[in-house]
Amino acid sequence: MSEDDEPGRPQPPDPGSKKTRNCAAVHPSPHPDRVLEIVLEHVLQFLTARRDRNAASLVCKSWYRTEALTRSHVFIGNCYSVSPSRVTARFPRVRSVAIKGRPRFADFNLMPLNWGAHFGPWVATMGKAYPWLERVYLKRMSLTDRDLCLLGDSFVGFKELELVCCDGFGTGGLAAIASKCSQLRVLDLSDTEVMNDGVDWISCFPEGETCLESLIFDYVECPINFEALESLVARSPALKKLRLNREVSLGQLYRLMVRAPQLTHLGTGAFGPSEAQGASDQEYDYASAFSACKSLVCLSGFREIVPEYLPAIYPVCANLVSLNLSHANINVEQLKPIICQCRKLQVLWVLDSVCDEGLKAVAAACPDLRELRVFPFDPQEDAEGPVSEVGLQAISEGCPKLESILYFCQRMTNAAVIAMSKNCPDLVVFRLCIMGRHQPDYVTREPMDEGFGAIVMNCKKLTRLATSGLMTDRAFAYIGKYGKLVRTLSVAFAGDSDTGLKYVLEGCHNLQKLEIRDSPFGDAALLSGLHHYYNMRFLWMSSCHLSRQGCREVARALPRLVVELLSYEGNEKMDDGAVDVLYMYRSLDGPRNDTSESVTIL
Amino acid sequence: MDFQGDANLKATELRLGLPGTLNEPAKQSPPSKSSKRASLEIYDESSSKKRETSSSDVDDRDSTAPPTKAQIVGWPPIRSYRKNTLQPKKHDADALGTFIKVSMDGAPYLRKIDLKQYKSYPELLKALEIMFNFSIGDCSERDYYMGSEYAPTYEDKDGDWMLVGDVPWNMFISSCKRLRIMRGQEARGLTCL
Numbered sequence: 001m002s003e004d005d006e007p008g009r010p011q012p013p014d015p016g017s018k019k020t021r022n023c024a025a026v027h028p029s030p031h032p033d034r035v036l037e038i039v040l041e042h043v044l045q046f047l048t049a050r051r052d053r054n055a056a057s058l059v060c061k062s063w064y065r066t067e068a069l070t071r072s073h074v075f076i077g078n079c080y081s082v083s084p085s086r087v088t089a090r091f092p093r094v095r096s097v098a099i100k101g102r103p104r105f106a107d108f109n110l111m112p113l114n115w116g117a118h119f120g121p122w123v124a125t126m127g128k129a130y131p132w133l134e135r136v137y138l139k140r141m142s143l144t145d146r147d148l149c150l151l152g153d154s155f156v157g158f159k160e161l162e163l164v165c166c167d168g169f170g171t172g173g174l175a176a177i178a179s180k181c182s183q184l185r186v187l188d189l190s191d192t193e194v195m196n197d198g199v200d201w202i203s204c205f206p207e208g209e210t211c212l213e214s215l216i217f218d219y220v221e222c223p224i225n226f227e228a229l230e231s232l233v234a235r236s237p238a239l240k241k242l243r244l245n246r247e248v249s250l251g252q253l254y255r256l257m258v259r260a261p262q263l264t265h266l267g268t269g270a271f272g273p274s275e276a277q278g279a280s281d282q283e284y285d286y287a288s289a290f291s292a293c294k295s296l297v298c299l300s301g302f303r304e305i306v307p308e309y310l311p312a313i314y315p316v317c318a319n320l321v322s323l324n325l326s327h328a329n330i331n332v333e334q335l336k337p338i339i340c341q342c343r344k345l346q347v348l349w350v351l352d353s354v355c356d357e358g359l360k361a362v363a364a365a366c367p368d369l370r371e372l373r374v375f376p377f378d379p380q381e382d383a384e385g386p387v388s389e390v391g392l393q394a395i396s397e398g399c400p401k402l403e404s405i406l407y408f409c410q411r412m413t414n415a416a417v418i419a420m421s422k423n424c425p426d427l428v429v430f431r432l433c434i435m436g437r438h439q440p441d442y443v444t445r446e447p448m449d450e451g452f453g454a455i456v457m458n459c460k461k462l463t464r465l466a467t468s469g470l471m472t473d474r475a476f477a478y479i480g481k482y483g484k485l486v487r488t489l490s491v492a493f494a495g496d497s498d499t500g501l502k503y504v505l506e507g508c509h510n511l512q513k514l515e516i517r518d519s520p521f522g523d524a525a526l527l528s529g530l531h532h533y534y535n536m537r538f539l540w541m542s543s544c545h546l547s548r549q550g551c552r553e554v555a556r557a558l559p560r561l562v563v564e565l566l567s568y569e570g571n572e573k574m575d576d577g578a579v580d581v582l583y584m585y586r587s588l589d590g591p592r593n594d595t596s597e598s599v600t601i602l
Numbered sequence: 603m604d605f606q607g608d609a610n611l612k613a614t615e616l617r618l619g620l621p622g623t624l625n626e627p628a629k630q631s632p633p634s635k636s637s638k639r640a641s642l643e644i645y646d647e648s649s650s651k652k653r654e655t656s657s658s659d660v661d662d663r664d665s666t667a668p669p670t671k672a673q674i675v676g677w678p679p680i681r682s683y684r685k686n687t688l689q690p691k692k693h694d695a696d697a698l699g700t701f702i703k704v705s706m707d708g709a710p711y712l713r714k715i716d717l718k719q720y721k722s723y724p725e726l727l728k729a730l731e732i733m734f735n736f737s738i739g740d741c742s743e744r745d746y747y748m749g750s751e752y753a754p755t756y757e758d759k760d761g762d763w764m765l766v767g768d769v770p771w772n773m774f775i776s777s778c779k780r781l782r783i784m785r786g787q788e789a790r791g792l793t794c795l
Contacts (some may be wrong), residue, residue, distance in 0.1 A: 051738065379680040381674075517676075
């Protein structure tokens with residue numbers, strides 16, 4: 001779930017594989033120089049981490065060449081940082097590709113529509129260069145139905161398609177994948193928008209047994225052909241992960257579960273009776289279906305929950321490692337009986353409807369918790385706040401192994417944040433969203449500087465930080481001074497002056513991704529980061545105090561940086577040169593040529 | 603709907619809160635159609651007003667906050683599918699009645715009413731008049747709330763603030779999420795549409 005996770009690193013090939021035997025056969029008595037390269041090839045095949053491979057490729061030309069030949073998984077963090085042809089030219093034997101497109105703030109409507117990040121050019125180039133491609137992972141990219149058809153046609157042995165937060169295609173594209181990719185093991189559409197073209201894609205999977213191991217379509221908002229789905233599940237003996245969309249009712253879930261007791265990951269769909277069937281819905285023994293799933297470790301869904309049915313999941317609670325109740329509007333009394341049975345839980349996503357009391361129950365029951373996300377039921381600035389500093393404090397006391405937290409609330413105190421920084425030293429990701437803008441400490445009325453300062457000071461492993469509430473430049477001084485490992489920083493409605501951003505750009509040597517909105521940082525601050533921008537994946541600044549002049553200076557100083565200015569609908573290019581959005585990133589292949597009208601590249 | 607002509611009147615308007623703490627709505631607003639612009643600005647005023655009336659010790663920083671450029675867009679940072687799926691289910695509403703919050707500008711606390719209790723707009727408005735002890739006048743088809751300094755507005759499913767009375771009653775009760783009775787200059791602005 002974290003952005004920094006290397007998605008599905010492939011295993012190193014086993015030494016007895018065809019590849020090595022071929023090398024020996026083709027060169028029976030190799031030239032001495034070639035011996036070293038052959039040995040290096042064998043050795044480098046065991047290197048999977050991309051940072052290690054990047055380091056190896058810098059040793060010398062021979063190592064560069066050999067590393068390029070042996071890289072089977074390529075990760076491209078920004079789709080515009082390099083052209084598809086450059087990638088295929090350098091790495092000829094790729095089996096798996098991961099590409100990320102839009103920056104994260106695009107998820108919150110801060111980016112003009114049709115900005116870019118098209119998969120088309122990639123599939124066209126890779127289709128010719130990588131006939132043996134098996135896996136594609138895309139995040140925040142736009143694909144068309146045609147792209148998916150081309151994918152199915154180009155890659156004979158295609159096995160895994162993972163689309164996270166993508167859009168642009170419809171059920172027709174899915175049908176193409178289902179019908180053309182006979183070796184398909186993974187079809188994962190997490191958080192991806194699929195247009196409802198009315199095509200029954202579930203029925204397009206081939207007859208007979210499938211290789212499907214993972215079928216994830218929980219946020220696909222199209223009705224599906226249930227009979228076809230039931231048949232598909234029944235003929236997929238390897239199916240381990242199944243996450244259903246909310247069109248699937250509780251009764252239908254039962255029928256699927258009894259056909260797939262081997263599931264390890266289940267997304268339950270609606271978890272309520274369908275409105276169409278209503279009272280005539282047969283009352284199944286749901287608890288027995290859950291009992292039968294002895295391997296279930298990850299449970300999610302509950303999209304339209306009827307809480308009376310929750311006790312059905314009791315049989316699996318003891319083994320659960322991950323539980324996502326973030327769509328279930330349940331209160332503390334409904335949560336308690338479940339959570340107190342989840343002793344092994346490491347990942348929990350909930351709605352704030354469980355209140356501080358619910359979080360106290362979590363703290364008491366789940367000592368092994370590594371990741372917690374608390375989402376707001378009512379995501380507005382002036383809504384009632386059922387969770388507060390009380391919940392955060394309780395979690396920090398009960399869950400000392402916490403590594404990642406995302407917490408939405410209406411009020412917070414520095415004391416609670418400081419307590420978390422001390423009680424949870426393993427924190428890698430700390431994202432606090434106090435929903436009222438510029439909200440100070442609820443009790444002392446002071447800025448939240450000391451809280452965030454304590455987090456960067458005490459959590460020595462911290463790599464990702466998202467701030468909120470009232471923050472002065474002092475908070476950024478702390479972040480610059482202590483946040484040496486921070487790679488991703490999100491700032492909104494914070495800071496007093498340019499000095500704040502300067503602290504960060506000068507201090508955070510490992511900063512890769514910086515996203516800032518509505519903060520008073522201007523050209524002087526922007527120019528103070530020139531020494532670092534080539535090391536970053538991107539910088540996003542929207543509704544700050546930047547001018548075209550300042551951005552132009554950056555573009556002139558750093559020729560390999562692509563400096564994009566985006567303007568919002570209705571804002572004509574203003575004479576005073578104020579900038580709506582600055583989005584800039586390094587690129588080996590210069591500015592892109594697929595921009596829309598709202599984009600200007602300096 | 604241009605409020606800039608009312609700037610002077612605003613300065614002398616009597617209300618709770620420190621003078622100079624009302625953030626003026628700015629000219630631009632990020633990706634939103636122009637028809638929604640007015641409602642974004644209204645919402646802005648409502649949220650900043652609420653902060654003034656609800657906490658007496660308003661931090662001085664509020665008055666020096668950066669100009670409000672319709673920052674409601676994309677804040678809080680929740681993905682749209684999370685907002686959509688949290689609509690109350692129809693059968694829940696049937697079971698529990700449709701209780702919604704009602705706020706009135708200047709009133710120290712909010713009230714809750716059950717929309718199902720009422721069969722028409724006049725009934726609802728009468729009940730609100732009694733609850734908050736004010737007068738809204740007649741709601742006739744052409745002259746909405748003329749002569750009143752109050753305007754009843756509601757927030758619909760999309761998060762937009764609308765004037766009460768435009769749509770058929772049944773459509774209204776199924777899409778209304780909360781009510782706000784505006785008063786003062788903005789209310790007059792609405793009633794002069």
